[in-house]
Amino acid sequence: xxxxxxxNAGLFKALxxxxxxxxxxxxxxxxxxxxxxxxxxxxxxxxxxxxxKILCDCGLVNGRKEGKWTYYSLNNETxxxxxxxxxxxxxxxxxxxxxxxxVEEGCCE
Numbered sequence: 001x002x003x004x005x006x007x008n009a010g011l012f013k014a015l016x017x018x019x020x021x022x023x024x025x026x027x028x029x030x031x032x033x034x035x036x037x038x039x040x041x042x043x044x045x046x047x048x049x050x051x052x053k054i055l056c057d058c059g060l061v062n063g064r065k066e067g068k069w070t071y072y073s074l075n076n077e078t079x080x081x082x083x084x085x086x087x088x089x090x091x092x093x094x095x096x097x098x099x100x101x102x103v104e105e106g107c108c109e
Contacts, residue, residue, distance in 0.1 A: 008085050014058040020051050027061065031073040
């Protein structure tokens with residue numbers, strides 16, 4: 001398995017916040033204006049902007065400006081990438097880290 005653990009840790013770190021998880025859940029229904037997202041939270045606009053920056057910077061969310069409003073949507077390519085990565089790290093395979101280490105130590109042949 002050729003996995004970039006640092007990149008993937010960044011994605012999971014971005015998701016390691018209940019507000020950001022809720023935002024991702026909201027965006028699973030489709031594109032939303034920042035004002036619509038903000039209505040569902042008891043946070044300030046700068047705090048929402050901070051959360052959205054984290055989600056956009058890791059590639060999980062796309063943002064687009066239209067006039068004075070910003071609209072956000074899930075980056076479906078990144079969502080699929082996370083699904084594949086999670087499946088890889090939770091499935092047994094020949095190049096699985098613990099399997100390779102065990103074979104090198106001679107306990108599983």
